[in-house]
Amino acid sequence: MDGIIIVGAGEAGTRAAFALRETGFSGGVTLIGTEPHLPYERPPLSKPLNETVQMKPICGSEALKAAGIExxxxxxxxxxxxxxxxxxLSDGxxxxxxxxxxxTxxxxxRLTCPGAERALDFRTYAxxxxxxSRGEAGKKVAIIGGGLIGMELAAVLRGKGIAVSVIEAAPKPLGRAVPPRFAAKLHARHQDEGVVFHLGQxxxxxxxxAVVLANGDAVPADIVVAAIGVQPDVALAEAAGLATGNGILTDGCLRTSDPNIFAAGDCAAVAQPGGGHMRFExxxxxxxxxETASRNMAGGNDAFAAIPWFWSDQYDLGLQVAGLPLPGYQSVVRALGEGELEFYLxxxxxxxxxxxxxxxxxxxDIKLAEMLIVAGSNPDPEALADPALNLKALLRSARAA
Known part of the structure; x- marks a missing residue:
């Protein structure tokens, strides 16, 4: 046997390599990573520690060696x-x-405007x-893009005393992934912290x-950061003739259009029971x-069925979202001393x-809500809204039912 090759040494690729060993797979495992570092986590990049970017390894070289991963x-x-x-491979x-x-x-x-090459990306450790390293007190930073990455970066830079402007083409920031209630609260907090917004521009x-806006206004900037989202890296798959769309298309078990090739992570667009494909970022x-792909490459046939989930830290506020809140759902709000929960029915x-x-x-609370979602709960909206009623009680009732 030639074993298994994993192209991409981010969270998905590295975790898959170790998960193969945990399934008992004893063949060769080769992990290919384009960056000149050991595999590392991306979320800490926007959260520097003592003014220094965090390089938080996913694993060390000894762990790779011990697991027999090349x-x-x-x-x-x-x-x-x-x-x-x-x-x-690039080395021949x-x-x-x-x-x-x-x-992958x-x-x-990428920005396409004149001068786009002056904007810095914010994706890798580099x-x-x-x-x-370029941002320091007294500097002016313009962030193009008011999504999660742009807003997290704005919070960190304001904490360093740096003047921050956020330029967003939509009429409000955080409009794509964050529920409107919480997007508005985070927007207001950024304004209170001194972030200047240029919306609908x-x-x-x-x-x-400077960044010159479509209306002719100039936003002064010593540093410009482009944070207008990401695109799945499908170039390798596409050139090989695999089916692609908004990602590398897979079935529910993460197999691509070639039965010997699987995809996982930000590049994978997974078939959904109701039709279509979805990327989980x-x-x-x-x-x-x-973990699902590893079990299936080792001979399993498990469907990927996790609930979408993400979090974001901005200033001292923590946001978590589980599931897919859609505009048409019934909303139930629970006010708590330290914040708010919103449930979607x-x-x-x-x-x-x-x-x-x-x-x-x-x-x-979000973890308990996830468990209620998994249990297929039909909770009483009044009970959901009542902060005196522990969610554990609702979970016990749902499981009993």
């Missing part, structure tokens, strides 16, 4: 031949495989190191000292998909929950 550090996959079951080697996992992640979306040009979902069934509070104070 790590191709600083090497990329330049070509995939699905018919020959081989991968050509050609490796063959029995099974392949594509965990996502790439930052990106974060450059932004924070496109970018016409980036100059040496979060740290925890990357881990869950990695679809014809009486709990399908999503979100919370915003100080630090990690609402994490237990």
């Amino acid at each position: 790590y191709g550090q600083g090497v990329s996959a330049s070509r995939l031949d699905a018919e020959a079951q081989s991968v050509v 080697r050609t490796l063959t495989y029995d099974k392949l996992l594509l965990a 992640g996502a790439r930052p979306r 990106d974060a190191a450059e932004v924070f 496109g970018v016409a040009e980036i100059t040496d000292d 979060s740290w925890r979902n990357a881990r869950s998909q990695a 679809d014809h009486g069934r709990l399908v999503a929950a979100a919370g915003l509070g100080i630090g990690n104070g609402l994490a237990k």
Whole structure:
């Protein structure tokens, strides 16, 4: 046997390599990573410690060695031949495989305006190191994009005394993923902290000292950061003839259109029971998909069925969202001393929950809400709204039912 090759050494790829060993797979495992570092976690990049970007390793070299995982550090996959079951690497080697996992992640979306090359990305450790090394008190930073990454970065920079402007083409920030109730509260907090917003504005040009908006206004900037989202990295899969769309298309078991090739993490668009494909972009979902793909590459046939979940830290506020809150759902709000919870019901069934509070104070409530979602609970809306009623009691009732 030629074993298993994993292309991509982020959260999904690295976790998959170790999960293969945990399933008892004893064949060769090769992990290919393009960056010149050991595998590391991305979420801490926007949360520097003592003014220094955190490099939080997923694993150490000794752990890789102990697990018998060959790590191709600083090497990329330049070509995939699905018919020959081989991968050509940037160092000239050609490796063959029995099974392949594509965990190629996502790439930052690129600005197309004049001067776009002046904007810094914020995706890798090198990106974060450059932004924070150049950012210091007295500087002016313009962040293009009012999504989660842009807003998290704005919070950190304001904490360092840096003047921050956020430019967003939509009429409000955090409009895509965050429930409107909490998006509005976070927006207000940023304004209280001194962040200046330019909403409903496109970018016409980036100059040496400003971002020129579509309406002609100039936003002064010593540093410009592009945070306009990411695109799944499908280039390798597409060139190999695999089915792609908004990601590498997989079935529910994370198999691609080639039965010997799987995909997991930010690059994977997973078939949904009701039709269509969905990408799950979060740290925890990357881990869950990695574990599912590993079991299936080792001979299993498990469907990926995790609930979408993400979190964001901005100033002293912690946001968590479980499930997919959609505008048409019934909303039930529970006010708590340290924040608020919002539950979302679809014809009486709990399908999503979100919370915003100080630090990690609402994490237990969101976890209990997730368990209620998994249990298929149809809770009484009045009970959900009552802060005196413990969610554990609702969970016991749901499980008994």
